[in-house]
Amino acid sequence: MNNENIIEIHKLKKSYDKGKIKALNGIDLEIKKGEFVSIIGPSGSGKSTLLNMLGALDTADEGTINVAGVDLTKSRDLSQFRSKEIGFVFQLHNLIPNLTVLENVQIPMLETPLSSEKREERAMELLKSVQLEDKINQRPTKLSGGQRQRVAIARALVNHPSIVLADEPTGSLDSKTGDIILDLLKDLHKKENVTLVMVTHEPYVANLAERSITVKDGKIIEEKINT
Amino acid sequence: MNYLGLILKNPFRNKTRASLAIVGIAIGIATIVALGLVTSALQSSTETTLKAGQAEITVMTNGSNSFQSSADLNLTQLDNVKAISGVKDATGVLTERVNLNSSSSSSQGFGPSGFSVTGIDSSKLTLAGINASSINGTIYSGSANEIIIGKTAAANQNKTIGDTVTLYNQTFKIVGIYETGSFMTDGGAYMSLSKLQNLTSNSNKISNILVKVNANANVTQVSQEITDTYPDLATTTALDQAKMVNNLLSVVNTATWAISLLAIVIGGVGVINTMIMSVYERTREIGVLKAVGWTSKRILGMILGESIVITLTAAVVGTIVGTVLVEGGLMIYGITALKPVFTLDLFVRAFGVALLVGVIGGIYPAYRASRLAPTEALRYE
Numbered sequence: 001m002n003n004e005n006i007i008e009i010h011k012l013k014k015s016y017d018k019g020k021i022k023a024l025n026g027i028d029l030e031i032k033k034g035e036f037v038s039i040i041g042p043s044g045s046g047k048s049t050l051l052n053m054l055g056a057l058d059t060a061d062e063g064t065i066n067v068a069g070v071d072l073t074k075s076r077d078l079s080q081f082r083s084k085e086i087g088f089v090f091q092l093h094n095l096i097p098n099l100t101v102l103e104n105v106q107i108p109m110l111e112t113p114l115s116s117e118k119r120e121e122r123a124m125e126l127l128k129s130v131q132l133e134d135k136i137n138q139r140p141t142k143l144s145g146g147q148r149q150r151v152a153i154a155r156a157l158v159n160h161p162s163i164v165l166a167d168e169p170t171g172s173l174d175s176k177t178g179d180i181i182l183d184l185l186k187d188l189h190k191k192e193n194v195t196l197v198m199v200t201h202e203p204y205v206a207n208l209a210e211r212s213i214t215v216k217d218g219k220i221i222e223e224k225i226n227t
Numbered sequence: 228m229n230y231l232g233l234i235l236k237n238p239f240r241n242k243t244r245a246s247l248a249i250v251g252i253a254i255g256i257a258t259i260v261a262l263g264l265v266t267s268a269l270q271s272s273t274e275t276t277l278k279a280g281q282a283e284i285t286v287m288t289n290g291s292n293s294f295q296s297s298a299d300l301n302l303t304q305l306d307n308v309k310a311i312s313g314v315k316d317a318t319g320v321l322t323e324r325v326n327l328n329s330s331s332s333s334s335q336g337f338g339p340s341g342f343s344v345t346g347i348d349s350s351k352l353t354l355a356g357i358n359a360s361s362i363n364g365t366i367y368s369g370s371a372n373e374i375i376i377g378k379t380a381a382a383n384q385n386k387t388i389g390d391t392v393t394l395y396n397q398t399f400k401i402v403g404i405y406e407t408g409s410f411m412t413d414g415g416a417y418m419s420l421s422k423l424q425n426l427t428s429n430s431n432k433i434s435n436i437l438v439k440v441n442a443n444a445n446v447t448q449v450s451q452e453i454t455d456t457y458p459d460l461a462t463t464t465a466l467d468q469a470k471m472v473n474n475l476l477s478v479v480n481t482a483t484w485a486i487s488l489l490a491i492v493i494g495g496v497g498v499i500n501t502m503i504m505s506v507y508e509r510t511r512e513i514g515v516l517k518a519v520g521w522t523s524k525r526i527l528g529m530i531l532g533e534s535i536v537i538t539l540t541a542a543v544v545g546t547i548v549g550t551v552l553v554e555g556g557l558m559i560y561g562i563t564a565l566k567p568v569f570t571l572d573l574f575v576r577a578f579g580v581a582l583l584v585g586v587i588g589g590i591y592p593a594y595r596a597s598r599l600a601p602t603e604a605l606r607y608e
Contacts, residue, residue: 057518057601083520090605094515098240103228108519110230119228155519 006162006195007031007054012063014049014218023049025218026063033162036189036196038209046218047199048167054197055086055165068162083111087156087194089185091168093148095140095155101127102136105154112159126154129191130184146177153184157192164189166198170205182208230525234532238540241505248501249541252584255490256545256577257552262483263576264553267568270476272410282354282437283446285468286317286453289461298323298432304460308436311452313444318351319433321423325394342380343415344394346423354437356412357405364388364403369419375403377413379562392416395426410565438462487580491587494538498588502534506596513596514604527597534589535582542581546574 012027023046031037041047052058053065056078065072068085075081087108095104105123114122127133130150140148149169156164166185170178182205189196198209206212207226214222238245286308288299298321305319322345347355349366357375359366367373374394376386381404384392391398399418407413424430440449450462506513516526553567 052602055518057605079517079520079522081520082518086518086520088515088518090515092511094511094605096512096515098236099228099233106228107516110233111520111522111525116229159520 004032005030006033006035006068007197008064008066009053010064012050012053012065013061014046014053014058015061022218024053024060027215027218027220029213029220031195031197034193034195035211036186036209037198038206038212039197039199039215040201040203040206040212041215042201045215047201047215049218050215051165051167051197051199054163055088056081079111083108083159085162087159087161087164089149089152089156089164089166089169091171093140093145093152095148095151097140100137100139101132101143101151104140104151105158108155108159122158123154126157127151129188130154144177145173146180149173149177149181150184153181153188157188157194160192161194163195163197166196168200169198170200170202178205230529231532234529235536237529238505238533238536241508244501244504245537248497248537249544251497252490252494252538252541252581253545253548255486255494256542256581257549258486259483259490259580260546260549260573260577261553262479262486263573264550264567264569265565266476266479266483267570267573268553268557268565269472269479271568272408272565281356282317282439283465284438284440284450284453285463286436286438286460287434287463289454289459298427298429298434300433300436300460302431302433304457305433305436307457308438308453308460311449311456313440313449313452314438315441315444316351316354316439318348318354318437319420320355320435320437321346321420321427321429321433322435323423323427342384344374344423345415345417346420347417348420351437352417354439355417356407356409357417361407362403362405364401367402367418369421372397372399372422373402374399374416374418375405376401376416378404378406379410379413380416383414397426410562487576490580491584494541494581494584495587498534498538498584499591501537502530502589502592503595505533506530506592509596510599510604510607513599514601514607517599517601518605523597527593530593530596531586531589534593535585538581538585538588539578542578545581546577549577 007030009027009029012024013022014024015022027050039047039050049058053060053072054067056067056072060073070081070085072078072081096107099107102120102123105127106119109119109122124133124136127136130153132147132150132154135143135147140151143151169185170181173181185196185198186208188194196209198205200206209226212224212226213220214224286300300319302319305317308314309317322343325342325344345355349369352366362375364375367375374392376384376392381387381401386392386401388401388404390401392401393399405413420433424432438449438453440446446464446466450464453460453462513526550567557565557567
């Protein structure tokens with residue numbers, strides 16, 4: 001694996017329904033450390049499947065997938081890999097409703113040996129970064145959609161992941177709030193020095209990334225460097 | 228916030244559903260605790276009765292029993308029993324069930340037919356299990372209209388030393404109140420044997436003979452000899468009585484276990500239902516937990532833990548309710564002689580049942596949650 005690359009995918013294939021639905025049909029992709037890459041494509045093109053493969057949420061049928069030095073086709077302890085290396089931001093924030101903002105951000109850290117003081121300290125640091133330090137004791141139901149997504153971003157970054165995978169992070173937000181979230185993601189990507197891979201179906205959002213990859217019918221049909 | 232805190236918090240997200248599950252299991256636990264307390268109280272009282280009863284053998288007419296006797300023995304038979312080898316002392320007693328004066332007819336001693344009055348020579352009271360030290364006041368005299376009553380009877384009839392009771396149209400002065408710890412003995416009264424014989428027209432007649440054996444004699448052998456020598460007599464020993472009561476208590480005990488089993492089954496089904504609903508509702512959340520790195524084992528532990536939190540909460544509620552029911556019931560009915568015994572065994576059983584229900588009810592939903600595929604869980608609507 002090239003030292004500069006954090007993600008290397010070779011001839012990746014994935015199908016569902018006993019091979020009837022070919023979600024990924026031979027993907028080759030390399031992503032450098034610290035890069036911001038967007039994956040764009042129509043519904044059913046396989047972009048979310050690709051993201052799930054990168055995050056070790058799903059397994060490949062064929063091909064190799066190496067992320068942060070871990071061969072995901074061979075590794076058995078994928079939970080630990082996800083805990084250490086990956087931060088997820090979903091279209092829907094998926095926060096736990098009975099926990100406060102501060103507690104929600106700490107959830108991924110419960111798998112780590114950190115003391116509760118350290119966990120709280122780290123969660124507070126990130127909540128300040130997303131400007132929600134005044135909402136730490138609120139429940140997600142009391143927050144706006146944008147605020148919830150900011151909590152989700154803080155949660156994704158809390159374990160110092162090397163890669164953040166964002167699946168349509170602005171998909172459920174109005175355009176103004178969406179812009180704020182995208183700015184925040186870009187800022188944190190630089191500040192926290194993480195690789196950011198974002199799936200979207202909006203060209204405008206995809207163009208914010210340093211590189212855009214277009215996926216269709218389970219294949220990469222175009223790669224573009226954005227200026 | 229920590230993992231344990233999360234487990235303690237999660238079950239109460241849906242308060243109505245958690246409360247209903249808790250109530251269901253708490254009813255079972257309360258029944259187990261209440262029955263256990265009553266059984267232990269009866270057991271303890273029985274043990275006290277047997278220890279306090281100085282006579283080891285009770286003699287009665289063949290065909291009757293020691294608890295319900297009629298005056299069909301006579302003093303000659305008493306002398307015959309006294310002559311049996313190994314008998315240290317023996318005395319005749321006459322037991323009658325009476326209603327007190329009409330104003331207290333609603334208050335009853337032990338038993339359905341009223342108040343139990345036993346006639347016994349005052350010098351032989353120890354044979355009936357009443358020592359001088361257990362009497363507050365004095366012992367009745369043979370000549371005057373005097374009576375001693377048990378603590379429970381005194382409480383039931385609202386009587387104290389110096390008060391009077393009317394028996395067979397005669398007024399008797401209460402000169403002492405005794406306490407033996409036996410709810411049967413403490414629910415009755417004792418008076419002069421000759422007085423009771425006269426009042427009930429049972430001159431020279433007795434209903435039972437209480438026999439004290441020599442220290443070196445074998446109770447069973449003496450008992451056997453009495454019935455062998457006098458086939459018209461029957462005997463019961465303290466051991467027989469203990470066995471009889473224990474048989475009765477073992478039936479109650481078996482019933483308690485059967486209820487425990489029922490509580491496990493019904494409670495288990497209720498908990499499975501509650502937890503499966505909870506897992507369904509939180510499918511997406513479980514997907515998120517997997518996505519952020521939680522292991523399947525940790526998710527299994529969380530759901531199982533939540534199930535156990537529900538059932539242990541039910542155990543606390545059930546134990547309190549069961550205890551309050553028994554204590555309150557005894558207080559309302561004025562049964563002071565029965566004292567519930569709070570044994571560790573009973574609480575271990577109650578909490579053990581709750582824990583078992585928690586594990587049985589939680590294991591399947593927890594397993595399902597832990598096996599959820601993260602991608603499918605995250606897509607769940």
